[in-house]
Amino acid sequence: MAHVTINQVIKNYGAVRAIKGIDVDIDDGEFVALVGPSGCGKTTLLRMIAGLEDITGGTIEIGGKVVNGLQPKARDIAMVFQNYALYPHMKVADNMSFSMQLAGASKDEIKVKVEDAARILNLEPYLDRYPRELSGGQRQRVAMGRAIVRNPKVFLFDEPLSNLDAKLRVSMRAEIKSLHQRLGTTAVYVTHDQIEAMTMADKIVVMSEGRIEQVGTPLDLYDEPANLFVAAFIGSPSMNLLEAQVCDGGVRFADGTVLALSGTEGFETGRPVIAGIRPDTFELAERGLTVQVNVTEPTGAETQVVGQIGDTPVTCLMRERISGRYGDVLHVLPQGPVHLFDPETRQRLGTARAAIVN
Amino acid sequence: MNARLTPWLFLMPAIAIYGIFGAYPIFQTFAISLTDQVGVAEPGKFIGLQNYVTLIQDDYFLNALKHTGIWVIAFLIVPNSLAITIALLVKQTFWGASLIKTVFFLPLALSFAIVGVVWGWIYEPDVGLLDQLLIGLGLESLIVEWLGPDAATYSVIAAAAWRQTAFATVVFLAGLSSIPTELIEAAKVDGGTRRQIFFRITLPLLKPASTIAVSSALIHALLATEIVLTMTEGGPFGSSEVVGYRMYMETFWNYKFGYGAAIGVIVTLMTAILVVPYVRRMAKAQERDWS
Numbered sequence: 001m002a003h004v005t006i007n008q009v010i011k012n013y014g015a016v017r018a019i020k021g022i023d024v025d026i027d028d029g030e031f032v033a034l035v036g037p038s039g040c041g042k043t044t045l046l047r048m049i050a051g052l053e054d055i056t057g058g059t060i061e062i063g064g065k066v067v068n069g070l071q072p073k074a075r076d077i078a079m080v081f082q083n084y085a086l087y088p089h090m091k092v093a094d095n096m097s098f099s100m101q102l103a104g105a106s107k108d109e110i111k112v113k114v115e116d117a118a119r120i121l122n123l124e125p126y127l128d129r130y131p132r133e134l135s136g137g138q139r140q141r142v143a144m145g146r147a148i149v150r151n152p153k154v155f156l157f158d159e160p161l162s163n164l165d166a167k168l169r170v171s172m173r174a175e176i177k178s179l180h181q182r183l184g185t186t187a188v189y190v191t192h193d194q195i196e197a198m199t200m201a202d203k204i205v206v207m208s209e210g211r212i213e214q215v216g217t218p219l220d221l222y223d224e225p226a227n228l229f230v231a232a233f234i235g236s237p238s239m240n241l242l243e244a245q246v247c248d249g250g251v252r253f254a255d256g257t258v259l260a261l262s263g264t265e266g267f268e269t270g271r272p273v274i275a276g277i278r279p280d281t282f283e284l285a286e287r288g289l290t291v292q293v294n295v296t297e298p299t300g301a302e303t304q305v306v307g308q309i310g311d312t313p314v315t316c317l318m319r320e321r322i323s324g325r326y327g328d329v330l331h332v333l334p335q336g337p338v339h340l341f342d343p344e345t346r347q348r349l350g351t352a353r354a355a356i357v358n
Numbered sequence: 359m360n361a362r363l364t365p366w367l368f369l370m371p372a373i374a375i376y377g378i379f380g381a382y383p384i385f386q387t388f389a390i391s392l393t394d395q396v397g398v399a400e401p402g403k404f405i406g407l408q409n410y411v412t413l414i415q416d417d418y419f420l421n422a423l424k425h426t427g428i429w430v431i432a433f434l435i436v437p438n439s440l441a442i443t444i445a446l447l448v449k450q451t452f453w454g455a456s457l458i459k460t461v462f463f464l465p466l467a468l469s470f471a472i473v474g475v476v477w478g479w480i481y482e483p484d485v486g487l488l489d490q491l492l493i494g495l496g497l498e499s500l501i502v503e504w505l506g507p508d509a510a511t512y513s514v515i516a517a518a519a520w521r522q523t524a525f526a527t528v529v530f531l532a533g534l535s536s537i538p539t540e541l542i543e544a545a546k547v548d549g550g551t552r553r554q555i556f557f558r559i560t561l562p563l564l565k566p567a568s569t570i571a572v573s574s575a576l577i578h579a580l581l582a583t584e585i586v587l588t589m590t591e592g593g594p595f596g597s598s599e600v601v602g603y604r605m606y607m608e609t610f611w612n613y614k615f616g617y618g619a620a621i622g623v624i625v626t627l628m629t630a631i632l633v634v635p636y637v638r639r640m641a642k643a644q645e646r647d648w649s
Binding site for chain 1: 538540541543544545546547548549550551554558559562563565643
């Protein structure tokens, strides 16, 4: 176990700067998710921690030791690859114990460790099989087993669940999380799936275009997104973002509707803002924001209404069973926080709440 | 159309071609080897295994067989180990890598017969490229009579190995590129040194490629007729003769068709014994690792 410190790390590919100076502190035993859209640099950062990519600038420390110049094998890390990277010519037991074999561990020691890991991952019946004889989920477990057997300082996961079907992904998600809680090893987990990040991580690092947008606990990011990028990225369905102007006692939307808010007193009247409203905070109202319905999608527990307010597309998640059709009109009011963002800097200015309607 | 007949219909062309140009000649060769046929004018009379009995007492044949043995051993080791080394080197992407690849692949464009002619010039005493090179480097003491009685077999093998290396390099490069990068990276993270990764991951996963490279080397070494023909004609004094060359000489030079056919049968048997089990074993391993 160890803490990981990433200090002003830069990565250039030729003239392209893929990672633009990143700082992250990962505490001992913490589960940190690196999340962001494709090409944001999250996998590159993980590979730099692993030692599979050179570090152009800055330092990476594992357990208080700078590892910039160290080979992967000297870093005491284990990595689970996206496509598992199991050795096809070795049986499951050999795949799991390969690192111990290389390190010259005794046969008895290897046997004990492999059996331990196999028990934890329910792989005992498969130790004598080749990877090709296993299902996707079982291969995934073997890849995890290979990491566990190492007993490393840090686990690195590179989108390990992205090749599994939706159902298996959900169950493996829970399994990895409980495994982490059991072993207590520091883990860095790369994913593009914000739900995975939200459900598993102690701390999320949201990245975009080689920069960090925000670092925080899952609920911090959800409740207080630092900027429009995080606001739109975290949460599903994503936050509705509506152009508006601060007016006396609230905000006025482009279609002229005024939403009364408490908490906008500090802003000058007429200031343009972007109001961010989570889909699940909307409730039906007599008067309020006018939503023109495009489609309604019932999921049983709730109904997702896809439509628009003025010209802006919006999604509302309603607890009522609504059967609106194209062209119908709903009136809704947000019953939760309304985040206000600066359209220029894209940073969050503050969070207001809906006041009593008038 | 009968559904059970359909697959056979699709197989027919291949079976017909193999039958006419593969199975029938092999069978016919064996039949001729049991006769004392001379030339092609009229069939010989049946003499049983007499040709084979004569063969194992024939000093010319035994001499050629010994050289073929040297060919097989040298051809298995030299071109294949060179090819793996070259493939690993040029697989790295560096400036000029594709130029180097082209240079290594070029010999593939030449048949073994042409390679024999070209290397014949290279080995030419005094004026040949090799002697000139050694003279230029001040290494005259290393010069021997390359195509003389002592060195001829090895010189011919070296020339043939040059082309075989080019072939094996192409095969191993293709094999290397089929190994996913993640496997090598996983092995690095698992703590493997370069050496450990090569012997425990890369090499085992090159099995499909080495099947092709090794069986090709075996087949060429067992025959090795054209290059011997164009470089030395088996000489001097039979010092570079191989069984394939003997077969050619006995049949088309001495017109002993029955006797030549017996040599042909022996070459076929040697090939079958060496190559077939190897390919079978490798095909099984391949099925295991790559599905």
